[in-house]
Amino acid sequence: MTRDRLHSWLAPFLGRPIALLGLAILVGMILAAIFASVLSPYDPRAIDPIIRLSPPNAAHWFGTDQFGRDTLSRVIYSSRMALLIGVGVVSFALLTGVPIGVFSALFPRLGHVLMRMVDVLMSFPALLLALGLIVVLGQSVANAIIAIGAVYLTTTTRITYGLTLRLRAETYVEAARSMGSGTAWVVVKHVLPNLISPLLVQASFVFAFAQLSAASLDFLGLGAPPDIPSWGNMLAESRTFITRAPWLLFFPGMMIVLTAFSLNLVGDALRDRLDPRFQEMFASRRRR
Amino acid sequence: MLGVKDLTVAVGPDSNPVEIVSSVSFAIGKGEVLGLVGESGCGKSMTSLAIMGLLPDPGPRVRSGRIELDGADVTNLAPWQRVEAGHGNIAMIFQEPMTSLNPVLRIDEQIAEAVRVHDGLSGAAARARACELLEMVRIPDAALQMGAYPHQLSGGMRQRVMIAIALACRPHILIADEPTTALDVTVQFQILGLLRELCDRLDMAMLFITHDLGVVAQLVDRVAVMYAGRLVETAAVETLFDNPAHPYTSGLMACMPAPGHRTRRLTTIPGQAPQPGSISSGCAFAPRCPDVRDICRVDPLARATITEGHEALCKFPVTGSAA
Amino acid sequence: MSDRPILEVRDLRTGFNVKRSGRKMRVQAVDGVSLSLGEGEVLGIVGESGCGKTTVGRSIVRLTKADAGEVVFNGEDVLKARGQALRTMRLSIRMVFQDPYASLNPRRSVGDSVAEAGDINGAFASRAERAERVAETLNAVGLDPSFARRFPHDLSGGQRQRVGIARAILPVPAIIVADEPVSALDVSVQAQVLNLLMDLRENLRLSMLFISHDLGVIGQISDRVAVMYMGRIVEVSEVGAILERPVHPYTQALMAAMPKPDPRLRIAGGTELGEPPSQFERATGCAYASRCPLASQRCAAEAPALRTFTDGRLVACHNV
Numbered sequence A: 001m002t003r004d005r006l007h008s009w010l011a012p013f014l015g016r017p018i019a020l021l022g023l024a025i026l027v028g029m030i031l032a033a034i035f036a037s038v039l040s041p042y043d044p045r046a047i048d049p050i051i052r053l054s055p056p057n058a059a060h061w062f063g064t065d066q067f068g069r070d071t072l073s074r075v076i077y078s079s080r081m082a083l084l085i086g087v088g089v090v091s092f093a094l095l096t097g098v099p100i101g102v103f104s105a106l107f108p109r110l111g112h113v114l115m116r117m118v119d120v121l122m123s124f125p126a127l128l129l130a131l132g133l134i135v136v137l138g139q140s141v142a143n144a145i146i147a148i149g150a151v152y153l154t155t156t157t158r159i160t161y162g163l164t165l166r167l168r169a170e171t172y173v174e175a176a177r178s179m180g181s182g183t184a185w186v187v188v189k190h191v192l193p194n195l196i197s198p199l200l201v202q203a204s205f206v207f208a209f210a211q212l213s214a215a216s217l218d219f220l221g222l223g224a225p226p227d228i229p230s231w232g233n234m235l236a237e238s239r240t241f242i243t244r245a246p247w248l249l250f251f252p253g254m255m256i257v258l259t260a261f262s263l264n265l266v267g268d269a270l271r272d273r274l275d276p277r278f279q280e281m282f283a284s285r286r287r288r
Numbered sequence B: 001m002l003g004v005k006d007l008t009v010a011v012g013p014d015s016n017p018v019e020i021v022s023s024v025s026f027a028i029g030k031g032e033v034l035g036l037v038g039e040s041g042c043g044k045s046m047t048s049l050a051i052m053g054l055l056p057d058p059g060p061r062v063r064s065g066r067i068e069l070d071g072a073d074v075t076n077l078a079p080w081q082r083v084e085a086g087h088g089n090i091a092m093i094f095q096e097p098m099t100s101l102n103p104v105l106r107i108d109e110q111i112a113e114a115v116r117v118h119d120g121l122s123g124a125a126a127r128a129r130a131c132e133l134l135e136m137v138r139i140p141d142a143a144l145q146m147g148a149y150p151h152q153l154s155g156g157m158r159q160r161v162m163i164a165i166a167l168a169c170r171p172h173i174l175i176a177d178e179p180t181t182a183l184d185v186t187v188q189f190q191i192l193g194l195l196r197e198l199c200d201r202l203d204m205a206m207l208f209i210t211h212d213l214g215v216v217a218q219l220v221d222r223v224a225v226m227y228a229g230r231l232v233e234t235a236a237v238e239t240l241f242d243n244p245a246h247p248y249t250s251g252l253m254a255c256m257p258a259p260g261h262r263t264r265r266l267t268t269i270p271g272q273a274p275q276p277g278s279i280s281s282g283c284a285f286a287p288r289c290p291d292v293r294d295i296c297r298v299d300p301l302a303r304a305t306i307t308e309g310h311e312a313l314c315k316f317p318v319t320g321s322a323a
Numbered sequence C: 001m002s003d004r005p006i007l008e009v010r011d012l013r014t015g016f017n018v019k020r021s022g023r024k025m026r027v028q029a030v031d032g033v034s035l036s037l038g039e040g041e042v043l044g045i046v047g048e049s050g051c052g053k054t055t056v057g058r059s060i061v062r063l064t065k066a067d068a069g070e071v072v073f074n075g076e077d078v079l080k081a082r083g084q085a086l087r088t089m090r091l092s093i094r095m096v097f098q099d100p101y102a103s104l105n106p107r108r109s110v111g112d113s114v115a116e117a118g119d120i121n122g123a124f125a126s127r128a129e130r131a132e133r134v135a136e137t138l139n140a141v142g143l144d145p146s147f148a149r150r151f152p153h154d155l156s157g158g159q160r161q162r163v164g165i166a167r168a169i170l171p172v173p174a175i176i177v178a179d180e181p182v183s184a185l186d187v188s189v190q191a192q193v194l195n196l197l198m199d200l201r202e203n204l205r206l207s208m209l210f211i212s213h214d215l216g217v218i219g220q221i222s223d224r225v226a227v228m229y230m231g232r233i234v235e236v237s238e239v240g241a242i243l244e245r246p247v248h249p250y251t252q253a254l255m256a257a258m259p260k261p262d263p264r265l266r267i268a269g270g271t272e273l274g275e276p277p278s279q280f281e282r283a284t285g286c287a288y289a290s291r292c293p294l295a296s297q298r299c300a301a302e303a304p305a306l307r308t309f310t311d312g313r314l315v316a317c318h319n320v
Helices: A002-014 A018-034 A071-106 A106-124 A124-135 A141-168 A171-178 A185-217 A230-243 A246-275 A275-286 B044-052 B079-084 B107-119 B124-135 B155-167 B184-204 B213-219 B236-240 B248-252 B295-297 C053-060 C083-092 C110-114 C116-120 C127-140 C144-149 C157-171 C187-203 C215-221 C241-244 C249-257 C297-301
Strands: B001-011 B017-026 B032-035 B061-069 B090-093 B175-176 B203-210 B222-227 B228-238 B306-307 B310-312 C003-021 C021-037 C042-046 C068-073 C093-096 C175-179 C207-212 C223-230 C233-240
Touching: A002 A018, A002 B295, A018 A071, A018 A246, A071 A106, A071 A141, A071 A185, A071 A230, A071 A246, A106 A141, A124 A185, A141 A185, A171 A185, A171 C093, A171 C116, A171 C187, A185 A230, A185 A246, A185 C157, A230 A246, A230 B175, A230 C003, B001 B044, B017 B032, B017 B044, B017 B061, B017 B203, B017 B228, B017 C223, B032 B044, B032 B213, B044 B090, B044 B175, B090 B155, B107 B124, B107 B155, B124 B155, B155 B184, B175 B184, B175 C127, B184 B213, B184 C003, B184 C249, B184 C297, B203 B213, B213 B236, B222 B236, B222 B248, B228 B248, B248 C187, C003 C053, C003 C207, C021 C042, C021 C053, C021 C207, C021 C233, C042 C053, C042 C215, C053 C093, C053 C175, C053 C207, C083 C093, C110 C144, C110 C157, C116 C127, C116 C157, C127 C144, C127 C157, C157 C187, C187 C207, C187 C215, C207 C215, C215 C241, C223 C249, C233 C241, C233 C249
Parallel strands: B032 B203, B032 B222, B090 B175, B175 B203, C042 C207, C042 C223, C093 C175, C175 C207
Antiparallel strands: B001 B017, B001 B061, B222 B228, B228 B310, B306 B310, C003 C021, C003 C068, C223 C233
C-alpha cells in the first residue's frame, strides 16, 4: 500500500517531462549543497589576483571574479545559502502561519482580529516589508529568514484558515465530536493530515519566492553578510563589472532563475496531484 | 417520436474503449411515457445525455448506433445543429433544480430566454408567453411569482419552473432525469401528477429516468430496465410488475421494502454492480444471479422475447406466471 | 424487549438563528418534542424535509445545542451532563450518518476510523487489543478484517456505510441514532444494510432511533413510528397500526402520496396539496392547519396536544 502511495506522488512527474526536469534541478541543487566541498574545484574564498576577471575557460568553467575567486565554486557553495534560506523561510512560515490559521478558525472571535492583522501584513509589498523588518531587527542571515518568512506567513495563514474552516464542517469531524473528541483531537487527527498536501504545494512556491526575495535583499546589501557566498551577494559584488565581466552576473542570476523555476514546476505538479479529478482517476484505476 | 437503435457510448481510446452504454435500443411514441429504471452507475443518465446531444467534451462519446427524433437522424448533431435543422423539439429536466437554474436571474427572465430562442419572441411578448407557461405548470399566482429568484422558491416550485422552461420549445419529447428524487414525497406526488397531465394534454412523449420502482408504477406506460450499461428488460408496466422475466428485475422488486409487507429479512441481491469495462464476456449480471449457469458467463447474450412487447436479455428468463 | 424506556425525551426545543435578506430570524426546528424509546426497540421518526427529525437526533447526541427540554438516559439528563457522565453518554448513544461519502475522513484508514471512539476515550489497553476488536467489528458488519488497512476511496457506498456503522458499535453502545442511514444508497444495497442493522439490533441488543423520510424503510425496520411535521410530533403508533390505518390527516397524506410499486394502484390526477408554510412563521395553532382538509377554526387558534387513543397510539389533532 505504501508503494502505491509513493507511486501516486511520483505519477504527476512521470507523466510530464518538464516537471521531471524541475524535480531533477531541485535534487541537483540539494546534492550540490550537501557535497559542495567535493564538487567545487577550488576553495570559494581562495584569492588569486593574477587571474582576476578571467572569462570562462578550461581551468575555471565559470570564470573568475575581481579577486580571482573561482565563480563555479562560489556558485556551488551558494546553493547552501539558497537551501538554508528556502528551508528556513518555509519552516518559519509554516510554524507561525499554521497555528495562527488553525487557531483563528477554531476561535472565531479572536480569529477575526488575527485575520485582520494578517490582512495588514499582506497589504505591504513583499520586499518593502522584508526591508522594514531587517532595519528593525538588524542584518543577519537569521533575521533575513524571519523577515522574508513574515511575508509568506500571510498566505500560509490564509490557506490554513480557509481549510480549517471547511474541515470543521465536514461530517467526519462531526462524527468525531459526537464520540466525545476534544478540539485537540480534531486538530491533530483530522485537520492537520488534510493540511499536509495543500501546504506542501504552498511550501514549494514559498521556497521559490524566498529565493527571489533573499536575492533581492542580498543585492541591496541587507541580506546575508558579504563574506558568505550567495547568488544575491555575487550579483551585488559584480554590479560594477557588468560590461567587463558579464559572466559574473550571468551564472548566479541563472541559478536564481533556475531554482525558482524548477520549484514552481514541482509545485505545479504537486498541485495537480491534489486536483480532485486526478484523485478520482487514480482511485478508479486502483479499484479494478 | 424518439427512436434509439443500438446506442453505444464509451470512454477511452478507440482501440480500447470502455463501454458505459452498450447497444441500447428503444422507441417512444406520441403521448407515451417510458420509464428507464436502474441503479446508480447503470448508464441511464449517460443514455439521456447522448440522446440530447449533451455528452461532455472531452469525455464519453457515441461510438455506434442511431438516435432518431421524429424520424430524422440526429446522432452526431449538437443541440444547436438540431435546432437549425428543425429537429429541436426535445427538452430535458434534471434532478437538482437549484443547480439547473441561474441563481442570479429572475425566473421570468430564464423562461423568457428559452422562449426567445425557440419562438423568436422578445420583450413583452416573451414575458407573456413565459407567464402562460408558468400557469401551465400550475404555479399559483403566476404573474406575481414571475419576479421571484430561484432561491425564493421551494424545491417543488423550482422544479415546476424547470418544466416550464422545458415546455418553451413545444417539445415532442421530454426527458426527465430523476426530477423528483430530491423532492419530498408529497411534492413528488404533485409533480408526477403534473407531468402525466402535461403528457396527456400536449401529446408529449416522455422518457422518465429513475431508480424508484414505485414512481415507475405510478407514472409510466412502459418500462426499460438497465443494468451495467445494457437494457436487460423492456415491458409494459403492468406486465413488468406481474411477470418480471429478468432475474435482476425480480431481484430489484424483491429487495424493496414495501410498507404493509414487513419481512424478517429483506431479500437482497448479493455483491455489487460491476465497474464499466470489467465484464468482457457473457452476462453482466452473472456474478450476482441466483439462477446462473455456466453458460451464462461465457456465451454472448441473446434477447429473448417473452410475449409481444416484453423482452429480456437473458438466456433463461423466468417465463409464465406462478405455477 | 422490556417496557422500561431506555431513553426519554421531554419537551425538546431547538432553534437556529439565520439571516435572510439581512434580517435576523429564528427557525424553531424542534418545537416541543417528547418521545420515549423502549429498551431493544426501534423507534422510527419519519417526516419530510424541514420537519426537524434530523435536528432531534443531533440534539440528543449534542451535536446541536438544544434550547430547552430534557433527554433522560440512565436517570441523567444527557443535555446537562458534564465530565465523566458526558463521556459515558457519548459512548452509550452513538450516531450513524447519512452520507457515506462524507462521513469518513479520506485520509484515515478504515481501521482508524472504526477505532476512533475507542481511541478518543481510551478504551483499548494495547495495540493488539485494538486491532483485535477492530477486526471483530468489521466482521460483525460483514466486511473482511483486511479492510482495516484500506482507505475510503477504495470502497463503494454500501461498504462505506458499513464502516460508518462499525464505527458506531465499537465499543458497543446502548442506543444508536441513525440519521437516514440508507437514503443515499441504491435499492439493492439499501436492503443489505437494513438487514445488517436488524441483525445488529438483535445480536447486540441495541435500541435504535431510526430517522428517515422513506415510509417503506421505516415500515420495515421500526417497531413504533413517530411522524413529525414542522417541528412537532403529530402521531405516534405501532408500525403495523399506523401503516394500515393512519389517523392524523398529515400521516394520511404522506401514505397516500407514497408511490406504491403496483401499477394498478395509480393515483389519478395530481391533487394539489398546497405548499408547506414558511419555516420562519410558525403558526400559533396547528402547524398543518393551512393544508388540512379537516381544518376548523379551533385548529388555527389552538395547537393540539398529543392525545392517547384507545389502541394506544398518540395523535395530535382536534378533529379525529
